[in-house]
Amino acid sequence: MSRRTATSRLPLKEPILRPTFRRERRALNNGIFPIAGCDEAGRGPLAGPVVAAAVILDPARIPRGLNDSKKLDAAAREILYEKICASAQVAVAFGAVARIDRDNILRASLWALARAVKALAVRPRLVFVDGNHKIDVACDCQAVISGDALIASIAAASIVAKVTRDRLMKRLALAHPGYGFERHMGYSVPEHFEALARLGPTIHHRRSFAPVAARLAALGAVSDEVAAELLPL
Secondary structure (H helix, E strand, O other): OOOOOOOOOOOOOOOOOOOEOHHHHHHHHOOOOOEEEEEEEOOOOOEOOEEEEEEEOOOOOOOOOOOOHHHOOHHHHHHHHHHHHHHOEEEEEEEOHHHHHHHOHHHHHHHHHHHHHHOOOOOOOEEEEEOOOOOOOOOEEEEEOOHHHOEHHHHHHHHHHHHHHHHHHHHHHHHOOOOOHHHHOOOOOHHHHHHHHHHOOOOOEOOOOHHHHHHHHHHOOOOHHHHHHHOOO
8 A cells, every 4th residue: 555645734824914993993983083093112222212103093094004113114114104294193202311211211101102192283082002001191092012013003103203213313323423323223233332332322322221321330420420521412
């Protein structure tokens, strides 16, 4: 008898998740409007502020191609940023480096998210926020883990926050050549660590973050006054 050889099955591809307007549509059908999505960019970098954005999408003019900003390249984000700003209510807020160092990055991020919602020209009745923390807003708020990959309004906010912050870091790069801000946007990469070692921290670096604190300690910055004298403007 011939022996039947077992053939291995190819693994099924994971379904591609794309943000949808379903949760917003469900709320709309229940008479809830406006609905905002909010997200931030820049929790992890060693330099620069955290930037939060809030977006109220027009149900009749939702830009095609919305996605988690991390899944889009820079060119796609720029195109979508322009479409979002042309068709939706948009507001941004910044959690400054001083606030990050004083309050910690999580509190600064939540503060900036709430400020972005409050800065909207139209007051929302429902806010979806990315993550597992609700924010202090004067309406219903729902925290959604991986919301930027699931909810269109949050995805739009993630794009606005990311593009806004990237543009800011490119401006800072002009004022502080040699750090590579225009490439790594302040994140922890070898180029950034090398620049920190060679040039020292700037005033835009987060002193509460370990690599920056270690470099300042090596420079002898034991107080805010000493640090201020060492940090190039």
